[in-house]
Amino acid sequence: MNKELMMGNDAIGRGLIEAGCQVAAAYPGTPSTEILQSVINRKDQAVSPLHLEWSVNEKIAFEVALAASYTGKRSVAVMKQVGLNVAADPFMRTAYLGVKGGMLTVVADDPGPHSSQNEQDTRLFCLQGRVPVLDPASPEQAKAMIKPAYQLSEKYEMNIVLRPTTRVCHSRQSVELKEPVQLDRSSAFKPDTGRWCATPAFLPALHRTLNEKLEKVAKEPEWQPKKKEGNNSQPRIALVASGIAYANLVDLLDELGLSNTIDLYQVLMPYPLSPDFIANLKENYDRLLILEETYPVIELQLGHPGAVGKQSGAVPKEGELSPDILYRTLATFLELDPPADLPAKGRGQRPSLCPGCPHRAAFYSIKKCFPEGIFPSDIGCYTLGMNLDAVHTVHCMGACISQGAGFHQAYKQDGGKIPTVVVTIGDSTFFHAGIPALINAVLQDARIIVVILDNSTTAMTGGQPVPTMGFTAGGRKSKIVAIEPLVKASGVEFIESCDPYNHMRFEELLKKADAHTRSEEGGVAVLISRHGCLMTPAVRKAQDAPPVIITDQCLGCGLCVDTFECPALSMDKENEVAVVDPDRCHGCGTCIQVCPAQAIVEEENK
Amino acid sequence: MKQQILVSGIGGQGVLFLTKVIAQMAVNHGLPVLTSEDHGMAQRGGTVLSTLKVGDFAAPLIRTGQADVALILWDDNLAAHCSLLKEGGALFVNSDKAGEGDRIDGSKIAREMGNSVLSNLILLGRAVRKKALFCSEEECVVAIRQLAPAKFLEQNIQAFTTGLNL
Numbered sequence: 001m002n003k004e005l006m007m008g009n010d011a012i013g014r015g016l017i018e019a020g021c022q023v024a025a026a027y028p029g030t031p032s033t034e035i036l037q038s039v040i041n042r043k044d045q046a047v048s049p050l051h052l053e054w055s056v057n058e059k060i061a062f063e064v065a066l067a068a069s070y071t072g073k074r075s076v077a078v079m080k081q082v083g084l085n086v087a088a089d090p091f092m093r094t095a096y097l098g099v100k101g102g103m104l105t106v107v108a109d110d111p112g113p114h115s116s117q118n119e120q121d122t123r124l125f126c127l128q129g130r131v132p133v134l135d136p137a138s139p140e141q142a143k144a145m146i147k148p149a150y151q152l153s154e155k156y157e158m159n160i161v162l163r164p165t166t167r168v169c170h171s172r173q174s175v176e177l178k179e180p181v182q183l184d185r186s187s188a189f190k191p192d193t194g195r196w197c198a199t200p201a202f203l204p205a206l207h208r209t210l211n212e213k214l215e216k217v218a219k220e221p222e223w224q225p226k227k228k229e230g231n232n233s234q235p236r237i238a239l240v241a242s243g244i245a246y247a248n249l250v251d252l253l254d255e256l257g258l259s260n261t262i263d264l265y266q267v268l269m270p271y272p273l274s275p276d277f278i279a280n281l282k283e284n285y286d287r288l289l290i291l292e293e294t295y296p297v298i299e300l301q302l303g304h305p306g307a308v309g310k311q312s313g314a315v316p317k318e319g320e321l322s323p324d325i326l327y328r329t330l331a332t333f334l335e336l337d338p339p340a341d342l343p344a345k346g347r348g349q350r351p352s353l354c355p356g357c358p359h360r361a362a363f364y365s366i367k368k369c370f371p372e373g374i375f376p377s378d379i380g381c382y383t384l385g386m387n388l389d390a391v392h393t394v395h396c397m398g399a400c401i402s403q404g405a406g407f408h409q410a411y412k413q414d415g416g417k418i419p420t421v422v423v424t425i426g427d428s429t430f431f432h433a434g435i436p437a438l439i440n441a442v443l444q445d446a447r448i449i450v451v452i453l454d455n456s457t458t459a460m461t462g463g464q465p466v467p468t469m470g471f472t473a474g475g476r477k478s479k480i481v482a483i484e485p486l487v488k489a490s491g492v493e494f495i496e497s498c499d500p501y502n503h504m505r506f507e508e509l510l511k512k513a514d515a516h517t518r519s520e521e522g523g524v525a526v527l528i529s530r531h532g533c534l535m536t537p538a539v540r541k542a543q544d545a546p547p548v549i550i551t552d553q554c555l556g557c558g559l560c561v562d563t564f565e566c567p568a569l570s571m572d573k574e575n576e577v578a579v580v581d582p583d584r585c586h587g588c589g590t591c592i593q594v595c596p597a598q599a600i601v602e603e604e605n606k
Numbered sequence: 607m608k609q610q611i612l613v614s615g616i617g618g619q620g621v622l623f624l625t626k627v628i629a630q631m632a633v634n635h636g637l638p639v640l641t642s643e644d645h646g647m648a649q650r651g652g653t654v655l656s657t658l659k660v661g662d663f664a665a666p667l668i669r670t671g672q673a674d675v676a677l678i679l680w681d682d683n684l685a686a687h688c689s690l691l692k693e694g695g696a697l698f699v700n701s702d703k704a705g706e707g708d709r710i711d712g713s714k715i716a717r718e719m720g721n722s723v724l725s726n727l728i729l730l731g732r733a734v735r736k737k738a739l740f741c742s743e744e745e746c747v748v749a750i751r752q753l754a755p756a757k758f759l760e761q762n763i764q765a766f767t768t769g770l771n772l
Contacts, residue, residue, distance in 0.1 A: 030646030115646025346685020348653025
């Protein structure tokens with residue numbers, strides 16, 4: 001048997017190739033990013049032609065995959081849970097209209113959350129959207145689900161959602177490799193206006209068909225909950241779990257010596273939940289413990305009088321179901337001795353912008369120029385500008401520009417001095433959802449400064465290409481879509497760009513931008529802060545320099561540590577001076593301009 | 607054989623690479639393995655934790671007081687992660703300060719070797735020398751050879767060997 005140690009996301013990527021997927025589109029986002037990356041890396045393993053793309057956003061990724069399915073080919077759209085909010089519009093309608101070739105939407109949820117703005121549950125989204133959803137408990141199971149999911153999708157002509165969570169995506173396991181299927185499909189789109197253009201007149205019938213299909217899907221033998229039978233020592237009690245909560249529960253029962261003592265069910269498809277399963281539980285059990293992440297999707301559908309879970313309050317309603325929380329919950333349910341109280345945990349190190357990060361220099365200047373300013377920001381590494389107090393709001397992709405405009409409109413009504421509003425948005429986020437917001441700000445005459453933090457990559461998720469690069473997924477050559485012409489075409493009259501490493505020039509431009517927003521003939525000002533991401537190897541190599549040195553002129557004021565917040569600098573409390581961590585300093589020198597005592601110098605100037 | 611191992615550090619210290627090396631050793635050894643890793647925002651210099659469960663397990667997360675071995679690359683993380691270690695578990699810490707556990711200043715040694723990130727394999731060498739892990743010295747070398755980029759291979763082996771001989 002050919003096995004390979006791989007991450008959950010890689011297993012999903014390989015599974016897509018094995019199942020004959022021919023069009024894969026995604027927008028990166030933790031914890032889903034490595035799925036498309038895996039398909040890119042494994043492209044040579046595919047036996048059919050394969051189109052791959054990092055789409056500009058999730059809605060676009062979904063629609064590209066959708067139309068590919070209309071031609072009869074297998075496709076996939078990949079995103080994180082909040083990406084599905086962006087793709088919600090086409091996603092909801094697809095439930096009614098259906099698909100042709102198999103289509104999967106892989107949506108990675110982030111209970112906790114670890115790297116997201118909320119911990120919404122895609123399974124609940126699917127219940128609302130009437131879309132079948134699968135909930136794997138391990139990388140191996142996630143991969144094993146893909147081929148039968150495509151078959152299910154084609155049997156009923158429905159989009160199917162695979163919903164792994166962070167602990168599946170970022171888990172590593174030995175997974176069996178199988179031969180990719182050879183489907184030999186050619187594109188054959190058949191126009192069907194009553195379906196693909198369905199106007200309201202057609203929708204009641206389509207909705208009825210959808211509901212009929214869901215009833216059948218719920219009874220599909222392959223997707224029925226799996227039972228591990230107990231030894232009847234605990235009669236009329238059962239445990240019901242899905243996703244990683246199931247896997248954690250298996251380990252916990254083993255640890256407690258309770259394996260095979262209680263009936264245990266793994267729900268593979270939380271929606272639509274099997275009616276036979278619901279009836280079986282009602283008939284055979286008086287008490288049930290339901291363990292699922294993050295919302296009570298199974299529990300709500302069961303409607304069992306003896307079921308306890310997130311809805312009843314027996315299971316915490318928020319956060320991950322960690323093994324410790326599971327233990328406490330299980331102990332209460334089974335009336336075991338309660339586990340000892342957890343020891344108080346210290347906090348770890350908070351994340352911060354990397355040493356040498358151009359965003360730090362930009363944020364420092366913004367805060368310095370406008371100490372009373374309002375600073376909406378956005379989703380990406382640069383969210384960490386909050387450590388420099390240069391980020392006041394973070395909401396969702398692209399929101400900073402519209403929020404900035406909203407702040408301006410609210411303050412303007414009051415008369416008096418309007419605070420300077422500086423919004424910061426990354427280059428990838430700008431393309432994703434910033435452009436309509438910028439046009440709106442111009443139209444509504446919102447006097448804001450938009451700083452586009454252009455580091456020529458999607459940094460937070462590990463460096464996916466952006467439209468300005470001239471190449472796309474897997475290094476395929478593409479046209480270049482530049483930022484300046486887009487900004488200009490949006491009606492912005494003040495456009496400047498500058499390397500934020502040059503504090504003086506950058507601050508000069510910020511002040512000019514502020515004057516523009518305040519002048520009678522002015523409007524929105526856009527300043528592009530341009531410097532490559534230090535995580536990009538070529539950028540790092542090009543500016544490789546020895547660590548800076550702190551001379552004995554250091555006053556110990558702590559400005560470079562507290563205000564500039566470079567993680568390569570810290571205070572030596574004993575000697576009351578700043579010290580450089582040579583392991584972390586890249587010698588970018590941006591801190592040199594910050595030190596009021598000129599105590600930070602480049603090595604050769606010692 | 608069952609062993610639960612945690613690897614703790616901050617983003618950029620090579621926690622993921624060390625996790626992969628240990629997982630690969632389990633695979634080479636013919637043992638099932640599950641890992642859990644931190645990706646995303648935390649990788650920007652924040653605290654990151656990997657857990658590994660070697661043997662017959664279903665899930666990768668470790669419950670409080672169940673880890674057999676802890677490899678701590680960032681001393682300040684002890685407060686956050688040491689509660690996972692069982693009583694009498696083997697604790698290895700990369701630090702220049704005194705404190706609990708078996709401590710070595712791997713970063714200093716690694717810096718002398720030209721790259722502070724090598725402290726991850728130095729600590730692995732130390733743990734293998736103390737016979738805390740399920741695997742042998744030779745198995746480590748094989749796994750490092752499988753996973754390290756060619757350019758850094760010899761340096762990685764050297765770091766591991768240095769840790770082994772401390």
